[in-house]
Amino acid sequence: MAEKPLKGKRILVTGGAKRVGAVIVRTLFERGAEVIVHYHHSEAEAKELQKSLSRRSHPLRVVSFDLADIPEMRAKIGKLLEEIDHLDGLVCNAAVFFATPFFQVTEEQWDCILNVNLKSTFFLCQQVGKHMMEKGGGKIVLISDVSAGHPWPAYLPYTISKAGINHLARGLAKILAPKVTVNVVAPGTVLPAEGTPKTDLEVYRKKTLLKTLGSPKDVAESVCFLFEHSDFITGAIIPVDGGYDVQGG
Ligand SMILES: NC(=O)c1ccc[n+]([C@@H]2O[C@H](COP(=O)([O-])OP(=O)(O)OC[C@H]3O[C@@H](n4cnc5c(N)ncnc54)[C@H](OP(=O)(O)O)[C@@H]3O)[C@@H](O)[C@H]2O)c1
Helix, strand or coil: CCCCCCCEEEEECCCCCHHHHHHHHHHHCCCEEEEEEECCCHHHHHHHHHHHCCCCCEECCCECCCCHHHHHHHHHHHHHHHCCCCEEEECCCCCCCCCCCCCCCCCCHHHHHHHHHHHHHHHHHHHHHHHHHHHEEEEEEEEEEEEHHCCEEEEHEEEEEEEEHHHHHHHHHHHCCCCCEEEEEEEECCCCCCCHHHHHHHHHHHCCCCCCCCHHHHHHHHHHHHHHHHCCCCCCCCECCCCCCHCCC
């Protein structure tokens, strides 16, 4: 039987307990990676994933912290890196997403979205990037959003945070080269938030070139591709959006 392509690679996935993150976790795990699942509130889902995937020879670790609390994050990541000795990969998937009509948006909402989606990613990559450079290399994948290039009026703080992610990745690609690659997967709608009106999904679907919504697996396969084949890819932003971006949004 052929060796699994990511065998022995230690990869941390933030927000990995459910939804798109859990599909990324399962897909990396199936390719042989030793996945570390980060969660915040979804302890039950994280433990369930751990139970269903862990093998004696191939354990699945979990780690929990609030990405809005940078000192807590630094402490937990520092402890994890000490315990595992070497992290090969990082997927920054966790995010918050909710509507913020411009004339109603509060400072608290702005801080929540920018802190979780952008500030925490910046400082997590600072800590993990340093570790990877010291250990000789690694791969970082940031999950952005097609809306980074198409500011959605009712979600401006969110789209600003994702535009920041794209910018951050290109900067990190320069800073962490040549040992560490940094790339972005930028999904279109793959798993709507609960309660999303069908009419909104239909509007998105019609704006894609492929006339379809995607699935979390499309995102997970792109993440795996970057871990398996990105030795000559860094600073790239890969749209996984059915052609929404090139269509003009
Ligand atoms: N779903 C889509 O169609 C779509 C489209 C475009 C882009 N994306 C991007 O793809 C990624 C995954 O999407 P998703 O819809 O699966 O995301 P999601 O369900 O909205 O959130 C993913 C996870 O982020 C974690 N999180 C939120 N706030 C946190 C905090 N303060 N500290 C630590 N963790 C926190 C949560 O973990 P806990 O549950 O453990 O608290 C949550 O399960 C996101 O970056 C999203 O922006 C998704």
